Amino acid sequence: MWISIKKAKQTESIGHQAQVRGWVRTRRDSKGGFSFIEVNDGSCFGNLQIIADASLSNYESEISTLSVGSSVVITGEIKASQGQGQTTEMVASEVRVTGIASATDYPLQKKQHSFEKLREWAHLRPRTNSFGAVTRVRNRLSYSTHQFFQEEGFVYIHTPIITASDCEGAGQMFRVTTLPLDKLPMRDGKVDMQQDFFGKSAYLTVSGQLEGEVYATAMGKIYTFGPTFRAENSNTTRHLSEFWMIEPEMAFFELADNMNLAERYLKRMIGDCLRDCAEDMAFFDKMIQPGVLAALQVVLDKPFAHLSYTEAVEVLLKSGQKFEYPVHWGADLQAEHERYLTEQHVQGPVILYDYPAAIKSFYMRINDDQRTVRAMDVLVPGIGEIIGGSQREERLDVLIERMKAAGLKEEDYWWYLDLRRYGTVPHAGFGLGLERMIQYVTGMANIRDVIPFPRTPGSAEF
Amino acid sequence: MWISIKKAKQTESIGHQAQVRGWVRTRRDSKGGFSFIEVNDGSCFGNLQIIADASLSNYESEISTLSVGSSVVITGEIKASQGQGQTTEMVASEVRVTGIASATDYPLQKKQHSFEKLREWAHLRPRTNSFGAVTRVRNRLSYSTHQFFQEEGFVYIHTPIITASDCEGAGQMFRVTTLPLDKLPMRDGKVDMQQDFFGKSAYLTVSGQLEGEVYATAMGKIYTFGPTFRAENSNTTRHLSEFWMIEPEMAFFELADNMNLAERYLKRMIGDCLRDCAEDMAFFDKMIQPGVLAALQVVLDKPFAHLSYTEAVEVLLKSGQKFEYPVHWGADLQAEHERYLTEQHVQGPVILYDYPAAIKSFYMRINDDQRTVRAMDVLVPGIGEIIGGSQREERLDVLIERMKAAGLKEEDYWWYLDLRRYGTVPHAGFGLGLERMIQYVTGMANIRDVIPFPRTPGSAEF
Numbered sequence: 001m002w003i004s005i006k007k008a009k010q011t012e013s014i015g016h017q018a019q020v021r022g023w024v025r026t027r028r029d030s031k032g033g034f035s036f037i038e039v040n041d042g043s044c045f046g047n048l049q050i051i052a053d054a055s056l057s058n059y060e061s062e063i064s065t066l067s068v069g070s071s072v073v074i075t076g077e078i079k080a081s082q083g084q085g086q087t088t089e090m091v092a093s094e095v096r097v098t099g100i101a102s103a104t105d106y107p108l109q110k111k112q113h114s115f116e117k118l119r120e121w122a123h124l125r126p127r128t129n130s131f132g133a134v135t136r137v138r139n140r141l142s143y144s145t146h147q148f149f150q151e152e153g154f155v156y157i158h159t160p161i162i163t164a165s166d167c168e169g170a171g172q173m174f175r176v177t178t179l180p181l182d183k184l185p186m187r188d189g190k191v192d193m194q195q196d197f198f199g200k201s202a203y204l205t206v207s208g209q210l211e212g213e214v215y216a217t218a219m220g221k222i223y224t225f226g227p228t229f230r231a232e233n234s235n236t237t238r239h240l241s242e243f244w245m246i247e248p249e250m251a252f253f254e255l256a257d258n259m260n261l262a263e264r265y266l267k268r269m270i271g272d273c274l275r276d277c278a279e280d281m282a283f284f285d286k287m288i289q290p291g292v293l294a295a296l297q298v299v300l301d302k303p304f305a306h307l308s309y310t311e312a313v314e315v316l317l318k319s320g321q322k323f324e325y326p327v328h329w330g331a332d333l334q335a336e337h338e339r340y341l342t343e344q345h346v347q348g349p350v351i352l353y354d355y356p357a358a359i360k361s362f363y364m365r366i367n368d369d370q371r372t373v374r375a376m377d378v379l380v381p382g383i384g385e386i387i388g389g390s391q392r393e394e395r396l397d398v399l400i401e402r403m404k405a406a407g408l409k410e411e412d413y414w415w416y417l418d419l420r421r422y423g424t425v426p427h428a429g430f431g432l433g434l435e436r437m438i439q440y441v442t443g444m445a446n447i448r449d450v451i452p453f454p455r456t457p458g459s460a461e462f
Numbered sequence: 463m464w465i466s467i468k469k470a471k472q473t474e475s476i477g478h479q480a481q482v483r484g485w486v487r488t489r490r491d492s493k494g495g496f497s498f499i500e501v502n503d504g505s506c507f508g509n510l511q512i513i514a515d516a517s518l519s520n521y522e523s524e525i526s527t528l529s530v531g532s533s534v535v536i537t538g539e540i541k542a543s544q545g546q547g548q549t550t551e552m553v554a555s556e557v558r559v560t561g562i563a564s565a566t567d568y569p570l571q572k573k574q575h576s577f578e579k580l581r582e583w584a585h586l587r588p589r590t591n592s593f594g595a596v597t598r599v600r601n602r603l604s605y606s607t608h609q610f611f612q613e614e615g616f617v618y619i620h621t622p623i624i625t626a627s628d629c630e631g632a633g634q635m636f637r638v639t640t641l642p643l644d645k646l647p648m649r650d651g652k653v654d655m656q657q658d659f660f661g662k663s664a665y666l667t668v669s670g671q672l673e674g675e676v677y678a679t680a681m682g683k684i685y686t687f688g689p690t691f692r693a694e695n696s697n698t699t700r701h702l703s704e705f706w707m708i709e710p711e712m713a714f715f716e717l718a719d720n721m722n723l724a725e726r727y728l729k730r731m732i733g734d735c736l737r738d739c740a741e742d743m744a745f746f747d748k749m750i751q752p753g754v755l756a757a758l759q760v761v762l763d764k765p766f767a768h769l770s771y772t773e774a775v776e777v778l779l780k781s782g783q784k785f786e787y788p789v790h791w792g793a794d795l796q797a798e799h800e801r802y803l804t805e806q807h808v809q810g811p812v813i814l815y816d817y818p819a820a821i822k823s824f825y826m827r828i829n830d831d832q833r834t835v836r837a838m839d840v841l842v843p844g845i846g847e848i849i850g851g852s853q854r855e856e857r858l859d860v861l862i863e864r865m866k867a868a869g870l871k872e873e874d875y876w877w878y879l880d881l882r883r884y885g886t887v888p889h890a891g892f893g894l895g896l897e898r899m900i901q902y903v904t905g906m907a908n909i910r911d912v913i914p915f916p917r918t919p920g921s922a923e924f
Contacts, residue, residue: 042683452676
């Protein structure tokens, strides 16, 4: 019976006949007339050790020359292992080779490759220890997201990817078009956008929030989980042109409820990951970011710190730190400030809230002081902002005022305003960037290494 | 304590003080000096009946004029209901109105609106019975998908949305660009695509399959769940320009394993939906497609029929039916043929397999007869094709031959071919369109009514 290597490595499998299918990670031949083959099938970090005896019919012709990366189907008995670092091993009764990876051509030979180099081989890098582990952690965080929100009674909503709305310029947008660039239809000296596929200009979404609010004000509690896009020419280790975002939105939630939800959500993901990806996480702790396990455990155990923007500015002013960008009330916080707050001052996650209205979006609910809004950012060590959210302005007249001040046209947001016109409710929500969360949990330094096929300026390979 | 209306409607809630928050669906005033208010919060299909006594302080000023769509926060005691069709009701001790929906302006008055009309109000339609139910079913099917594949040991993979590859022309593609249309950079008399964001032409994906194969041949079993795009000018009830697709891909799976997985997956979704969305499904059975419940139950209880393409053609030829498109071996099956097979011949789901190579994609594994490939389509009554898949060609030389025959360039698929070059394995996978699945389960006639914000030619509103 075909079983996963994850299962074959468990004590309960000892004494059973089984079959495993996977790829050779190493092979070494013993003088005693048999070979050790380490096989991995992606189901877990560790390999299964196979003992292939020289008496096997294809030992000379195939097994004794099996190269790294070759695919095999192996049948045998699972036994308790006498070797160190493993509980079980398989004594093969049959080793069937389904595909060879040439020892001279296969790029992933035993020697370590840099992450930069592996980016050029994005089609092969999931076969390495690091990227296999990243992939499993990414999967776990994604599924935790669904489990958490579903168990809390949230409804998963697919907000549109192609949009003719602009979500108040959260970022530069990619145009989506079917017009022939070499033969654009013209009208009155301009490109005739009415002839484009959607009858007008269309773009890739930068956020599903506004559409999420539509569904929150009907279904109560919703979340989105989908790709979002930024056309900024940012070549940093923290930016992608295409990334996945989770955006919950809750009717009848105020800012305090929002902060509480964000904390529980982050803790749920971290807890699931530490428990279910223990082997992968041990690898990250050992090879990628020593100390990450202990740091995440602290996050689980402690309540998040809360600081108003005003308090945070005071902390920064009193810090005695030299910042590149000077701090004063009303200024947007820079990465250096955020990192000081979370890494030095709090030494853990911190939620900043009540930001100056002038530096935040029009849809955030204005406080009674008339100069701050109910915004919140969750900052974590090593990353900075990992969550951004707010209570939304639910008062029609106030929202219209804020839109005017921001230079936005009412008619462009008629449907968004309708949500305030008809049965308006206090509501709130936030956005989490999945890739930054994976970076935080794994310690991977470059965001391009935590998504299967990164899209960045100048690069859309594979 | 705030609880969902779903919870408030359960017998266990009787006798408890609680608070519910939602929107007024109806109000009727009794001569006895109180009002019945039906409140919905999206957590379930049914409303909670609120009894608001005239002795409440805001009875005259607010409650007695409460209009449909207004938002309310109601505190009271949950009691056993004497009314028909409900187990519980709430006797209000406080009715707080958070937002009015004007009785004269609010588009969703009591009268029924057509689905066509509601498409213009896509921001309000989730507040109706039909679209609330569709939204909950969509959510359940989506979560079932994750549960099913996670429990089976699959890894969730995010394949890229923006791509410079073309996936062998599965459909027309949308271009993604940041070039200014009114001032395109030119070079040698042509648009200089090197100056576009990604340094070359980029498009929205039509399928994540090829990238899914990358991860299957590293992680073993994977699935994707993301948006896909078609730029065809199709204005039908079965086509969207943007839709969500689930694409599992499994190393070491052959066609029979693929068929088996598809059947179990469909049954899992249907079973979860019938159990957990019983109230919504009863609505669809009564109001949208009478008989849908019984039909789905039959699907659960019976093994899927299997028919080779060759057998299917024989069935069609012998059927005595008049088809618009004549049938002969080698021809692609049309919707009318598919529907005859699933609705008349099998009267349930049927899996067709082993199609002529000439009408299928280059990557499908060719059979020993050299004229058929290991393709499979799952057909269901009312919809036709709901799943399409195949075993993939894993033999490098055969695949290269097939690509040549299809006019594809090897160098465009270098990384796809590498999967066969290094440790190739038999593998298989399929794609399910989420929206067609929702149509199948709910009986909703138009695919634009099973996605929150449909994108179709000429339409990208909201």
